[in-house]
Amino acid sequence: MRFKDKIAIVTGAGQGIGEAYAKALAAEGASVAVADLNSEQADRVAKEIEASGGTALAVKVDVADPESARAMAETVKSAWGGIDHLVNNAAIYGGMQIESLLTVDPGYYNRFLAVNMNGALHCTRACYESMAERGGGAIVNQSSTAAWMAGGYYSIAKAALNALTVNLASELGGRNIRVNAIAPGPTDTAATRTVVPEPFIEPLVNSLMIKRLGTPEDHVGALLFLLSDDASWVTGQVLATDGGQIIRH
Template identity: 45%
Template sequence: DLSGEGAQAVADEINGTGGRAIAVQVDITDTAAVEAMAAKAKEAFGGIDILVNNAALMIEIVDKPLIQTDRARFDKGMAVNVWGALNCAQVIAPYMAARGGGAIVNQVSAGAYPAQSFYGVTKIALHGVTTALATELGGQNIRVNAIGPGMTKSDAGLSLTPDDSPLVQAISARAPIQLRDTPDALCGALLLLVSGAGRWMTGQVINVDGGWVMRG
């Protein structure tokens, strides 16, 4: 996590409830930093079986139409949202292979189908990374899938699209079940993809979005 304090707070909560966790502040675009993170994880837990690529830029790159995206914004968004995930996979896949396999889960977005703004473009690109890595790493028993969250009630999501915004109201009218839910609504899909229950799944995107994408 780029926020050292935030990561430590989560680690403390996990450790306080009987789990085991360490917090590492890392820039996922920096290969040396990711390598250091992986080494710390191996030292703490003996190896790495699961990688969840959840870090991304959203607020910084979603406020303008794609046609108005300049080179600096394009490079920054692709560096974090696409290269960052690929960088982590490149570094960590060998750790998984050494243990006989593993599971990688990338977080894309329901807002990428079709792509909406430059943010959506980065998530479509990450979908491509997911399917390419699934093909390339399958021989090492490493599965690569993705989750496409809908409009979660995260701090960032609520600040960008409050419940009373015209966009939310319009999409809510088309969603078969509730459009928004808390981020922990994604955990069921995540547990499926990283556990033995999902052992025959790779290259897939599971949209957890209240039916938003299904209804278009």
Template identity: 40%
Template sequence: MEFSSKVALVTGAGSGIGEAVARELAAGGAKVVVADIDIHSAARVAQAIVAENGEAHACQVDVADPRSVEQMVRFAVETFGGLHLAVNNAGVGGVDTETADYPIDNWLSVMEVNLDGVFYCIKFQLPAMLKSGGGAIVNMSSILGSVGWSKACAYVAAKHALVGLTKAVAIEYAAKNVRVNAVGPAFIDTPLLKKNLDDETIGQLAALHPLNRLGSAREVAALTCFLLSERASFITGSYHLVDGGYTSR
């Protein structure tokens, strides 16, 4: 897909889905700000993009801090001269606990990153995009933006709310040449998943998908970049699943 002359910003781009999205955007010619709370991971991805003859700069961001988000967007504009594309991908999980026992501090921290953080990103991205003549945003939700999951009330609530936020913003800015969509991955084969789960559990998760495997970060990136591209010029306010048939059961 063609992204030459476009400036893109990807949060949570230090690994997994965010890294795959950043690298695909760069391969299409975009100038990419690789943003992550872990600056070393962001720098690694940016350096890999440059080594592949792309243009990228790393930026540290804590999406739960609106001042940090504002600085990130300012960095993108000052570094590359504008902002056209954004993928709000940064997110956290949460404790595995039934709702009555769910710690309030964990509820708040999940909401701060997975919902408030996306709001902050959109809030500061929109003015920059309008100054650049318009653009496209993809918010990374989850299959849990449409279905439930036991012992994950905060994550499920945040991802459902994120879909609603996406639709509201899409309606507001459609006439201003900014498209906003959400993507809902199922269980994706990422380093974080392998770090936190053993092989048996990963196998059980894979079996939940009719395709009988986990998805790949590149498969999520493919849809995400399509939604950012001009090929998706009539798509806004939508929520698109990449779930191997999970939600069809």
């Protein structure tokens, strides 16, 4: 119960890896705000957490909108008194358009970056003062191994998120707030199945050191470590949980 009496927000927690994060934090004692643009999915996850004996609250949020991010934070503070942990997981991924940088519609491109890159900043700005008031906290941003690949605007957003992680860690360290990121490799979720065509799966798996797709649960251990006091001197880092897909020297 590493997170007993702690209050956590997980964005994009209505499905996939975000859902696994929210349930794992609740299982270790945290009160968890299940934040998602899809309110039905957020409600489902929150109810499942409560049915398992945890404490959860469903909150609708559009992370691309600073006002919506602030409203999310205020809802959580009103319900539970503050914020200790933030997981910036929300992203446009499942069903995303696969388009060249040279031809993608500018409106779609701007919306994509507003969610996948700027969303983490909006949510951090909405939450950090409450964390500081409670003596500090921890933030984990959801990056991707795509940050180190040629993957179009998805790669651009995740590379920028890595840089955002380092810069926020620098700015917030003095307030006792740590900021790190997790970079998942190919993970078997409904979203991945809409993005990666079936014939590509086997060669993708064969390229990994560990010959299987990841699961949402494969990333949970990294999240819990980075948010916990076990990582009290770890900040500004990007941890790849990817089965050996990316090697960085």
